[in-house]
Amino acid sequence: MALTHEQHEVIGKWERRWLALSGLVSLTFVIFIAYNLAVEGAHIAQTTGRTQPEILLNAGSFANPSVSKISNDNFQVTGVAQMYSFLPSEIVVPVETNVEFFLTSRDVIHGYQIERTPVNVELVPGEVAYLNYSFHETGDYRLTCNQYCGLGHQNMLGTITVLSKEDFAAREAAENAALAEKEAAAARGELVVDVSAARGEGIYANVCAACHQTNGQGLTGAFPPQVGHTPELYNAVGGRDYLVNVVLYGLQGQIDVSGQGYNGMMVAQGQLDDEEIAAVLNYVLSAWDNDALVEDFQAYSPEDVAAQRGQGLSGTDVLEQRQALEF
Ligand code: CUA
Numbered sequence: 001m002a003l004t005h006e007q008h009e010v011i012g013k014w015e016r017r018w019l020a021l022s023g024l025v026s027l028t029f030v031i032f033i034a035y036n037l038a039v040e041g042a043h044i045a046q047t048t049g050r051t052q053p054e055i056l057l058n059a060g061s062f063a064n065p066s067v068s069k070i071s072n073d074n075f076q077v078t079g080v081a082q083m084y085s086f087l088p089s090e091i092v093v094p095v096e097t098n099v100e101f102f103l104t105s106r107d108v109i110h111g112y113q114i115e116r117t118p119v120n121v122e123l124v125p126g127e128v129a130y131l132n133y134s135f136h137e138t139g140d141y142r143l144t145c146n147q148y149c150g151l152g153h154q155n156m157l158g159t160i161t162v163l164s165k166e167d168f169a170a171r172e173a174a175e176n177a178a179l180a181e182k183e184a185a186a187a188r189g190e191l192v193v194d195v196s197a198a199r200g201e202g203i204y205a206n207v208c209a210a211c212h213q214t215n216g217q218g219l220t221g222a223f224p225p226q227v228g229h230t231p232e233l234y235n236a237v238g239g240r241d242y243l244v245n246v247v248l249y250g251l252q253g254q255i256d257v258s259g260q261g262y263n264g265m266m267v268a269q270g271q272l273d274d275e276e277i278a279a280v281l282n283y284v285l286s287a288w289d290n291d292a293l294v295e296d297f298q299a300y301s302p303e304d305v306a307a308q309r310g311q312g313l314s315g316t317d318v319l320e321q322r323q324a325l326e327f
Pocket of ligand 1: 081083109110111146148156
């Protein structure tokens with residue numbers, strides 16, 4: 001059916017209206033962005049101030065991600081996101097206090113979203129995201145990664161606990177007392193070292209389970225199983241030290257376990273202290289009936305871990321060590 005001249009005119013009129021409308025919408029967005037830049041202090045990402053992720057991670061407080069108290073009204077969080085955890089993963093601050101966040105990523109782009117607050121930033125490797133926020137209500141706030149960052153993304157979680165000023169002061173006092181007690185015990189030569197599998201279980205749940213899974217079965221194609229396989233590595237000549245190095249320095253590159261390839265990157269977990277690494281290895285080698293497979297098990301001590309630190313190995317160096325093992 002052919003359109004009449006009048007019908008063509010009507011169509012043309014509506015097309016011009018829609019074009020004008022979409023132009024107007026775009027113009028409105030430009031005005032909002034310009035207003036934000038000029039008045040609200042927003043800014044467009046700059047290439048200056050970027051650096052190599054490794055340089056950033058070894059510098060200053062990023063080498064030891066933590067929460068520090070600057071004054072009673074001012075706290076500072078230096079946080080690092082990595083596949084698939086936040087460091088620190090548990091943050092405790094008092095209510096109605098200015099909390100400054102300095103955040104970066106170790107590997108790929110992650111999100112840093114604190115639920116029930118406007119805090120939602122993207123963490124880019126080699127860049128520091130800065131923000132400050134004051135929590136107005138006590139309670140637990142969930143910290144989530146909202147950028148898909150790989151197979152363990154959905155397990156990338158943290159907690160921010162906001163306490164009343166009184167509760168926070170009480171917690172601080174208890175912590176200081178515990179620390180003083182520990183120092184006194186050390187001075188008396190009675191420091192209690194806990195590298196038990198029971199302690200390691202909690203560390204495994206927080207640090208390792210996101211990839212290797214709570215049941216130790218790993219994820220096919222990405223993260224190798226701990227069940228059955230870790231004892232094989234332990235039993236190999238040099239395997240006992242190798243396992244410490246995997247935790248300290250990570251592992252990069254494809255590996256094979258019983259004919260199945262795995263190529264998920266193992267992130268270095270050197271932020272764990274010697275006792276924690278010993279405890280988690282003792283757990284992995286005893287859990288899921290692994291203990292039945294380990295020959296001549298000697299529980300790891302903090303000294304075993306300390307002996308492997310400071311070698312500055314890369315994930316590919318560790319891969320080479322693994323390839324040299326016979327199992
Ligand atoms: Cu990190 Cu998703």
